[in-house]
Amino acid sequence: MSKYLILIFENEAAYATADQAVFGEVTAAHRAFLDDNKDVLLGGEALQPTTTATSIRDGVVTDGAFAETKEALGGYYLIEAPDLDAALAVAKHVPARFGGVEVRPIKEFEG
Amino acid sequence: MADSPRGGAGGADAAAQGARAQNHPDPVTTAVTEAHRREWALVLAATARVTGDLDLAEECVQDAYAKALTTWSDSGIPTRPAAWLTTTARNRALDLLRRDAALRRRLPLLIEEPPDPEPDIPDDRLRLIFTCCHPALALEAQVALTLRLICGLTTSEVARAFLLSEPTMAARITRAKKKIAAAGIPYRVPDSEDLPVRVEAVLTVVDLVFTTGHTAPAGDDLVRTDLVDRARDLARMLRTLLPGDAGVAGLLAFILLTDARRKARLDAHGRLVLLADQDRTLWDRAAIAEGRRLVREALRRRPPTRYALMAAIAAVHADAERWEHTDWLEIIGLYDILLRHWPSPVAALNRAVAVGFGRTPEEGLRALDALAFEPRLAGYAYLAAARADILRRLGRVADARAAYEEALLFTDNEVERGFLTAELGKLQRFEGKR
16 A cells, blocks of 8 residues: 555635635535545645745745745645555545646655 | 666667677577567566566566577577566566565565466556556656567667667656656556546557657658557557457557558658659558458447547548549548547648648648647648648749748758758749749
8 A cells, every 4th residue: 555645736816716605615525525535535634825835945934835836735635545546546536626636656764 | 666776687688689680690589589579568567467566577578588599599499489488587586586585675566466377468468558658657758668668679779769868768767667666556457447548548659659650750761660660569469459449440550551651652762752642552452451441340439539530541542543533522521520529730730731632722721821820830840841732733832932941940851851852942943934
């Protein structure tokens, strides 16, 4: 079994202008995903928008995200899967209506 | 697994190279070369199942081929070379794994299930193909891995095929293998649900190998026969492994029907001959007959696959005994279906050319001009070349010349450059006479 991190990248502007109904749908979609994938989920969180981010580079603290991109990291799920195909099959069901997801294998250290 | 603890397998690479390069091959060298060409994928796939690691499998298979050169000289060529090579490679792998417990621990797990004592060999090759052509790998990496692992080309041969330096290609292959291991790309035939999409990815790789060979993007040769032959071998292998797949039948048909014109595409002086001017008696009739049978079979599937339609278009050309007999309306109709399901600017360009012959040049020109602002055709020499040809036929000499010059700007194949330059020269002589 390997671990994979599913990073959710979405357009923050789309959420900023979305109405309550949209938020309701997104929340329901994530609940359904959580229910359907209980067996493989190891964890997951949603993040506050990048306007709340603080970066540190070479000890210097600055306002904002590390890299300015149209689609920003907005949350993640950590899953367990036997191989990439199985991980992708789970990742395909992660709700991301204003963007997409990236699947990254977790590095295992020996001993 | 690129960080194989016992280094690369360059020596065996050289042995395989040497076997191929020998000028007066003895029966053993011929048998090894033949087995390399025909059985590499089978032997590697069966060995990878034991090792659980592609690098180690590759190394053991290369050792087995090198050993075959000496052993077969001493004790004769075995009746089943592939079985001999597989057994030798697997024994070597098991030996290494037994001796080196550390290596065994460090091997990334490629296979989950324990090795089958009676492995289904065709299935093993499919596993290898689907691993090499996994959509999680960049297309160029898929192509490189396919040529390296399935066709058994050396890294330097793969590099030459794509006009890249050997270190660049070696890095590309290493990166791809690392991703297979680190991301856990499985060594498995996909589930039936994913199979159609995954077969499509495999076909794209084989098509790219064929297209790159059929008209080399650069260099002195119009055709890279090594690549064309590899693509046809791959398509044939897929046909054996997936006999019911209409996309596979279509691609093999497309390759056979298109490559059937090979001998007629150059004249005695090595100059390019357009389809319109080709000596059709030089076309390979056996390949055309086989291609036709496959097209008929592939078109029985509804809706037709992309490659079945492309093959059908090639078959319409093959059916015309003379250029004047070409059924352009049939070709335009087939392009219409193709574009409806798989819109692509290149297919639209080919349709426009067919319109220029099947209807009127003016209509063809309008269809070509509609593509002028298509970003994916910016710098695509065939758009300018197609315009040049129609403008020439319409007698718009100055416009035709500008279009030929534009086409030359984007053409790196010397044979094609020679053709375009000759056409330009003819136009200038024509202008001079006026």
